[in-house]
Amino acid sequence: MLTHITEIRVRYADTDKMQFVYNGKYLEYFEVGRTELLRSTGLPYSEVEKKGYQLPLIEAGLKYYQPAVYDDVLEIHATVKELHSPKVHIEYVVKRKGTNDLIAEGFTTHMFIRTDTKKAVRPPKDYVTALEPFFKKNN
Template sequence: MHISEKEIEVRYAETDQMGVVYHANYLIWMELGRTKLIEDLGFRYADMEKQGIISPVVDLEISYKSPVRYGEKVKIKTWIESYDGLRVVYGYDIHNESIQLSVTGFSKHVCVKKENFRPISIKKRFPDWHEAYEKMKK
């Protein structure tokens, strides 16, 4: 199993009045982690979109453990939790700079045709992605 790592610095605009990262920003960070994982595997999500395929989130689970504050750096760890040729579940751990676990989460995605949202088989349409995901899933 491959675990991708992406480090980012918390920007002021990502915090609330308490100086804590606003909860919705973790979803954006999860997307950054997903993108990094896909790049680590040698692919680009933008290339899939150019072929008329998108990968919407169909389910999301997130659990907040400890706050992250402005000025800290966080590390987003991302992996393929499960994959069945049609659905992909990505797993995430986000740690603050003290290496304390701040957030855990999962997002489930299905690849669909952009024009009609009909699901496609990753195995058939993107065999290279399929092979890489099979090797890297948990």
């Protein structure tokens, strides 16, 4: 299992008329958490694309527990639990920094595709190699 925590400060532009973070922003926060998780392994998403792969979103889910508001600092906990699957399933927990406040939980599922053919493929060796050490630490 691999987990990375990314901090995000809620911007005024992220909030709605109720002064809560707009519900659709959480998928953007998940994206930030996901890209930073990949970067933490030494394989940023830009490198995945340079090697001829993409990771389109094929499924997403989200559950809200309490609102976040302007200027809150949120921790986005992004976790990959499985390595050798053709799909990449990432789970997210959003907490208010410095508290036990659970703001939201969710997941995204992605599929590796070749950039040139747009056909689904198994995760490339570079990806598996970059992530394997993190999974061995937990065994």
